[in-house]
Amino acid sequence: MxxxxxxxxxxxxxxxxxxxxxxxxxxxxxxxxxxxxxxxxxxxxxxxxxxxxxxxxxxxxxxxxxxxxxxxxxxxxxxxxxxxxxxxxxxxxxxxxxxxxxxxxxxxxxxxxxxxxxxxxxxxxxxxxxxxxxxxxxxxxxxxxxxxxxxxxxxxxxxxxxxxxxxxxxxxxxxxxxxxxxxxxxxxxxxxxxxxxxxxxxxAERAARNRGLTLGVIRDGVVPLRGSLLPEVAAGLQRLLDAHLNPAVRFTPTVDPEDRDENTAWSSDEVVDDPRTNAQKRHDVLAVIIQAAAKAIETPTLGGAAPTLVVTVAEDDLHNPTAAARIDGTPVPVSTAHRIARTGAVQKVIHDSTGRIVRLGTPERVFNAHQRRAITARDGGCIIPGCTIPAAWCEIHHVDEHANGGPTHTDNGVLLCWWHHHNLDHSGWDVRMRVGTPVIKAPPWIDRRGIYRPARSTLTRP
Structure with a gap:
């Protein structure tokens, strides 16, 4: 009724x-x-x-x-x-x-x-x-x-x-x-x-009560971040951002890159325009800060191990560019999973259609501390011309992909910041190794000749 x-x-x-x-x-x-x-x-x-x-x-x-x-x-x-x-x-x-x-x-x-x-x-x-x-x-x-x-x-x-x-x-x-x-x-x-x-x-009491930080739910491929920082926390973050995004610093190239030959190393007078907005740059610096903190000795461990991002992907989807992987349950393109797995702070879990784990990536391919020190001494920071991210905040990129047999050796590793590392495949920049030193090709809109020139090295610069 x-x-x-x-x-x-x-x-x-x-x-x-x-x-x-x-x-x-x-x-x-x-x-x-x-x-x-x-x-x-x-x-x-x-x-x-x-x-x-x-x-x-x-x-x-x-x-x-x-x-x-x-x-x-x-x-x-x-x-x-x-x-x-x-x-x-x-x-x-x-x-x-x-x-x-x-x-x-x-x-x-x-x-x-x-x-x-x-x-x-x-x-x-x-x-x-x-x-x-x-x-x-x-x-x-x-x-x-x-x-x-x-x-x-x-x-x-x-x-x-x-x-x-x-x-x-x-x-x-x-x-x-x-x-x-x-x-x-x-x-x-x-x-x-x-x-x-x-x-x-x-x-001060009211401010302490109102402090907070919240990660939202993924929407349109991004996760909203909301919060209120105490003044001293905001100031510390601002200093870190300003160290790499100083709006007072503006570079005007004094030479045309096409006037340099392939044996001339990239230099500071050839700094190129960055297509990112200021908000995007702040995001990318924050990503670098988070990764640097995750690798720090003082960072608390999770279950006795350093914080490690776990990426899961179905075995049948490994080579399907339109398929999806998952990071903490959040779907991302498989190409993103492959890209972030290069950093070494990520473990890839591969499963079949029933959910059974069939392969587990290991962090053994990560460059060790001795190799990192050597590469840092050579590169000094992100090797892409115009990038100011220091070595401590950089990732080491396998020039020849590890998945394709590339060795974890100083002759095959270069320092790249988070953004340049994660966007290398489609940014127009390309990196190769020439007798153990990196050479860089600029995008066509910077240098139409498509030649590779030596990176600016701390070992060779005056």
Whole structure:
């Protein structure tokens, strides 16, 4: 049977009516459309309240200290994972539900005594379907910041008044249009400012509380990075960026590369334009910093080994240029997997169609410390003309690919920065070895002759 639902005196459409409504919204009159929006939103508040309470109950029964944890009995590591699998909601949404439930659920002291919820008025309005999730989150967030510094009586009054205002039940709101979320937001934050008897947090304390860094979910081939850095951290990062992206330094070539013969080494007066934007350059310097840190002796290990990127690829896809490999579960082109595997900080895992691992790459082909010191002494830094990335931040490139039999020898290794290494195949630059020293061919738009000239070496430069 298809029942209609009622709560707090309100009657809601049945599931069948909702399905019919979804397919017939265009046929509604203006008045019926507005009425339907109001009714469905009211039903949504009740459903959201149930989601919050159920998520909180699952989390409580899955707590680490609980006997016979609920999540463990369903093969999940915690309540969040169990909820992710049963609801198909994001972990962000689930954590928000659990957090709101904890704010509005009666608490238990260490002695077993039951204590009132931290936000009892929010909890009551939420359960009655009178308060939506957005308003509930805003009230608990705004007032929660002031709770530890506020007078308890005033704080309780502030919560009760703000909830009443948000639900349109204040006496002075009689006959008035219910407030919007933006108005509730202003009301809650005004109360929070009033309640904070000690005034705003000291700048340093507030800054420490607000610091953070978040990696988002891959979208359009890139992962968004969001965060707030403490001033000293930002200054340190800025110094590292400025060391290689100094906007005050501009080079104007004093000679035409085509005026130099094949025996003349590249020099600083032939610095060429870099096609990257400033934002792209900052990204690439950050990539270099991360790789340098991963190789540092002081870097913590993972399971006793240095941090190593693991790339997985199906055996049938190894030579398919349109196939995909995976880095930490994120799909990338197979060509990208081959390219980053050259750096030595990567381990390639090859599996068959059933998922069985059939080949495991090893880091043995990586240039050892003695070889790196020798190559560093010869090259001094990235060998591409105009690049200022120092040797410590460079990768060693096998000129003759290791996969094609190229040896891991100083006569076959050159220093390249992250960007030039990862883009060598399609940047137009090309590197060869001539009697143990690197020679470089510029892209056609720089030198149409296509000749190879010696790299500028620290062993031969004046």
């Amino acid at each position: 298809d029942h209609r639902y009622t709560t707090s005196g309100e009657e809601f459409p049945s599931p069948g009516e909702l399905r019919a409504l979804i397919h017939n919204t265009a046929a509604l009159s203006d008045a019926d459309l507005v009425a339907a929006v109001t009714a469905v939103e009211a039903l949504g508040r009740v459903v959201d309240a149930a989601r919050v309470r159920l998520a909180g109950e699952v989390d409580t029964r899955s707590a680490r200290g609980a006997d016979d944890r609920l999540s463990a009995r369903y093969g999940c590591r915690n309540g969040v994972e169990l909820l992710e699998r049963t609801t198909r909601a994001s972990s962000r949404s689930i954590n928000a539900r659990i957090r709101l439930d904890k704010h509005t659920r009666p608490r238990v002291s260490l002695t077993g005594e039951e204590l009132p919820a931290r936000f009892p008025h929010v909890g009551e309005a939420l359960r009655d379907g009178a308060l939506g999730l957005d308003a509930a989150h805003e009230i608990t967030t705004a007032l929660g910041k002031a709770q530890d510094r506020a007078d308890p009586v005033q704080w309780d009054a502030a919560e009760a008044t703000t909830v009443a205002y948000a639900t349109g039940t204040l006496d002075e709101q009689a006959g008035m249009i219910p407030p919007t979320f933006a108005e509730v937001e202003v009301h809650a934050r005004t109360w929070a400012t009033y309640l904070d008897q000690d005034g705003p947090e000291p700048d």
